[in-house]
Structures are given as C-alpha cells and as structure tokens.
Amino acid sequence: MLCSMSFLCTISDERVIERPVLLVPPADTHKYARGSAMVFSGPALHTGASRLTAQAALAVGAGLVTLVGERDALHEHAAHVTAIMLREEDAHLAIVDERVRAAAIGPGAGVSSHTRDTVMHLLKKGVPLLLDADALTSFENCPAKLFEHLHDQIVLTPHEGEFARLFPAIDLADRRTAARLAAEVSGAVVLLKGPETVVAAPDGRLAVNRHASPWLATAGSGDVLTGLVCGTLAQGHTAFEAACIACWLHGDIGVQGGPGLTADHMVGLIPLVLAECLSEGKG
Template identity: 45%
Template sequence: MAETNDPSLWRDRLPWPDAASHKHSRGRLGVVSGGPLNTGAARLAARAGLRVGAGLVKVLCPPAAASIVAGAMEAVMVEVFTSPESLEGLAEAMDAVVIGPAAGLNEATVQNLAALARTGAALVVDADALTIFKGRGVDLFASLDRDDVLTPHEGEFERVFPGLLAKGREAAAATAARLAGAHIVLKGAETIIAAPDGRTRINPNGSPWLATAGSGDVLAGLIGGLAAQGMPTFEAASAAVWMHADAAERFGPGLIAEDLPGIIPAVLKALRDG
C-alpha cells in the first residue's frame, strides 16, 4: 500500500547547515550539459540544485558549450569534458550527478552514463538519458544502483518499461523500481515515487502550473541537490517532488520553469519553520 507523500515523512531528514558547514560539506552536485544549442535544461537543473542547498554545483559540458554556460551562470561553476573518461574524472569529486536534460539522443549519452556509473556519485537520470535506451532497458539498468533515480514522464517510462503502465501507475512504478534496481519518479498529476525495496509514495499536491517546458529539469536538479547533501534517495525524491509542486502553486498563473528555483527558498523556510 502506497503512502501519501507528506512533509511529515521526510521533514526531519532535510539537510540543514550548521555553524561548522562549508560548501564542500554541504554536498557537490554535477549536471551534464548538452551541446552549445542545448544548455538551458542543464542550467535549470544546476540552479535548482544550488537553491535547494547543495554547497557546490558544476555544469559539466562539451568544450563548445562552455562559454555559453559560463556566461549565463554566476555561482554555478563550469568544467569541460572531451570524452566519457574525462567526464568520469570530473564526476569522481561529485556526490550526485544529473544526466539527461538535453544531453543528446546519441551514443555519447549512453557512454557518458556508463562512465558516471563507475564513480561513487548518486545519479539522477532524466529525459534524453532515458529515451536513448528505448527498447534496451537492460543496458540502462546495468549502469544503475539503489542510490540512483530515474525521473520519467509516462512517455519516457513506456520507452524504457514497455507495457508496464497497463498495470496502473502505482504498480507500474513499483515494478519498474524492482526491475531497474533503482528509484523511480513517475511524473504526472499524482507523481509516484517508488523504491527498489518496494516502498511507494503518491504525491498529492501536483500543480497544473508545472505543465511547462523545463519544469522536469528543475525537478531533476532538486532531487540531485538533496541527494548530494546526503539525504537518503527515497526521502530526497519524495521531498523534491513535494517542494517542486508547492513552489509552482505559490507562483501560480504565468509560471515558467525559470521561476521555480527562485521560489525554493520560501518553500524551504516554511518547512524549516514547521
């Protein structure tokens, strides 16, 4: 039986800094960017990870994208990779890495994911890094472990887990988590969070204002930012999904994805104040 996702389940696990905290102790998040015309999604995820508390956030990008990303970010750092091996080297220092938002529907994304899997970083796998594995989910699962998260909408879910949605969303997400050996965030009006050990939560506060391009990239960054700070994956995913929707409701009509990270401090303050 799935739980209803609620702050009472994870509020006490939120990672707050103390007087001894510094940027490295607050978690290091990497976000993999696509090429020069496809950097916006990674920038949204990176800014969200920074806003939710990760102490150091880097966008990891191909050389041609570096000047574009660097010119659009301030506190977020930029590092260049030229091969899966160099990406692996950069990611070794990260506590969590987001890969997929506009990463590219090509074999480079497959190889980059495999390289990240060789690091100790928790992975948040979204968008292109899901779609590229259409019809070959087993290859994707080989790069995952129990700390990792897949964040598909229903279309991406069907590509990686064909036919499972016929069982219903809750059962499909639970089965997918078991098959993948990783956490699943099945996005929708009632997002389902499923762990590979069988735990599931249904998120009740979904917002229609999230039906806008880039909102999923922000969610990936929120999950990655919390995971980078050491929050257990199931709690990190649950908290991020709830906060993402709460932020959208606080803004309301006219919301675009760029607005969401800036609302997260108010959401966090309300959670901290109880």
C-alpha cells in the same frame, strides 16, 4: 567526509508525501560538507535544460554545483550563470572525483551514443546518480544494458512518454503498480511524473505526491525537479528520500507560483518554499 542531512522526510501512513522539515546547517559546515553536485550539459544551443537543473540543485542547498560539458556549451552557460562552476568534459570523467556527492544527466543531453557512454561511465564511478529525459530515451532500444548497472541509489525520473520507452511491457493504466514494477525490474528508484507523482524503490517502498498544481505543466519544469532531486541527493539523503522530498518541494513551487509560472521563475521560488519548511532553527 559525511554530509549532514538537510531535511526530515515525512510520509503519512497512507503513503502520501508531506511537507519535509528543513534543518539549519550546522554552524561549522562548509560548501563541500553541504554537498557537491555535477550536472551534465547538453551541446551548444541545447544548454537551457541542464542550466535549470544546476540552478535548482544549488538553490535547494547543495554547497556547490558544477555544469560539465563541451567548451561551446560552457560558453553559453557562462553568459547566464555566476555561482555555478563550469568544467570541460574529459573522456574518462576524471573530473568526477570523490568529493562529488551526486550527479544528474539527461535534460537537453541529446538522444545519442555519447549520452549512453557518459551514463555508463558515471555508473562505473558509483556516484549517486539521477537519470532523466534523454538519458532515459537513449536506452530505448537497450534498456537491459542500463538496468544491469543500476542500484537503489540511482533515481530515474521519467514522464509517461519516457516511461513507455524504457518499460514497454509495463501497463501505465495503474501508475502506482507501474512505478513499483519499474523499480523492481530496473533496480533503481523510479519517480514517475504526472499530476500525482509516484516514487517507488526496488525494495517495495512507495509514496505519492499530491501536493502539486497543473501550473507545473510548463517546459523545463521537469528539469527543475531533476535539480531538486540531485541537490537533495548531494546533501546526503538516500535516493528514495531525496526523490520524495524533491517532489513535494517541486509541487509546492507550483502551488505558490500559480498562473504565469515558468521554469525560470520556479528556480526563484525555491528559497520561499524552503523558508516555509524551516524547523525554527533546530539543526
């Protein structure tokens, strides 16, 4: 079952990411055709970050999104979400079946061997995967073990602190060169967050997003970005395209949201941002 593309990704000759064009889903689509995504939860009392990720993935257009975690964590999620499905984590991740088009892990996951093991299991499943936050920091002392298993349909979304933990030998003074080198060394698409977000692919492609706002510097903002990338990946886009589309949409949320923006409010702005990307019904 193939997913239909949901966006046209636009990058200028100067490698600047421009507003993506949103395509209307075909009339005969269904939720699985729009793409199924799985977001891995943190433990009880650390569930907020993954919930933001799941909510953003659903709002950006994945047809269904499942939060996966321990039973206690799922009880917390159940008190907050309705449209998002909840599944208990199993040791060998049998729940990640062939219908799952993308997964994300890291926000609130905890820096631990459990997080490392889950990442390794997910990599073996071969599902397009996004690693953020604690999923990156958990490999601080063994980045080579992670890089060995990465490929160009994996997205890493570090902020500068996480970047420095995973790539201690790469100088962040020139962020574009840093992202390009990190993509080359890791074998994955690297989305380096900041006022100017840089997206680099292991084959040398590079794009920057300047459409953003300092109001985005608020707790949980990166978790929403993770959901936007994961939800876009689930809709069948390649990792590089999904990362580029998502960081423009995320930046636009900051521009539209302005003062008082919180990560909870960011999720509610996604339909508004998407509506402005709509291609007047040409699906």
